[in-house]
Amino acid sequence: MTCDKIMLIRHSERPSADKKFRGVNLEGRKDKESLSVRGWQRAGALVRFFAPRDNHFVHPALARPQTLYACKAAPEDPSLRPQNSLLPLAELLNAESKVEFNRDYFEGEEAALVQKALAAPGPALIAWKHLTMHVIANAILGDDTTAPQYWPFERVDLVWVFDRRGGAWTFTQVPQLLLAGDRADVVE
Template sequence: MADRLVMIIRHAEKPVPEQPERDVDELGQADEKSLTVRGWQRAGALAHLFVDPPPPLQVPVAIVASAPIKKDGSGTRSLRPTQTVAPLARRLQFVPDTTFSKGQEEQAGRAIILQNLSPVLVCWQHEAIPRLSAAVVASAAIAPTVWDDADYDSIWLLTFSEADLRWAFQSENQHLLAGGRP
């Protein structure tokens, strides 16, 4: 196996109770499972970022996003992860892999590794990203165990080194929108 890179982002902005911004679909229609206008701005900016990324980021060869619903019909119904990567997927002419949903992090992590593709961009719901990261690297000791509720700016990088035969964690900032994390 050559060096591998899995880049993980949280879906873009959603409404929060103390702010008046509403969630809308890509046509601007109210939709409680969609991104906010700021979230759509981030989705577009992410497309630009990942088409010509600065190191250590790389142009993904595959995109994985959590599906709104599981095959059994359960799930969060949130469209936000797929909406977040939709502009990038269109630009790269990819169809995002939405095989797994929130709650299926073990299966998703195993599938990401078994696909043997690199680099891969993953967009997931933030509460479950630590579980997904642990599943990818087969250890809970590599990445943080919590993704901050207010953090839309981080990119978690999981890198497997063929030379060292181990995984490493690094966090980068997107630096995409004004008012984001420093």
């Protein structure tokens, strides 16, 4: 069985450039490569967004992922934020049933990531960095006109959903609306 649904999110909130909001690791220590406190709040809220207790999702395009993918940290870009964003969800899903949490692909390896995700069983969820989100979308859809060709820097509150219908893929955007200040609009 091959994957017929891929959901794509940007990693949760990062530390601010002015250091007003610092990054913290799981132990609560300062870590500029980890999420901000608000980012950890979003990561926690994503758990029931993608794995609701009653399986009633807030949007019909969403599904419980069976495979998780997060951008791998590299020496030249050691950000752990994509992995941090999915860590609480991975812990819950592993407690319920074994799910793969794949952190094997660096930014720049989006084509290989998409090939791996397309071969995965069931729905897949990818957390990635905003500059190359459109590369993932284009690789899934097979074109560069269906999905927006940028992900706005300030948006961490959207899900791009790709569904296989027959031999073609469809594209939907779902606002998360999980935390105060999340926006209901989508990327044009």
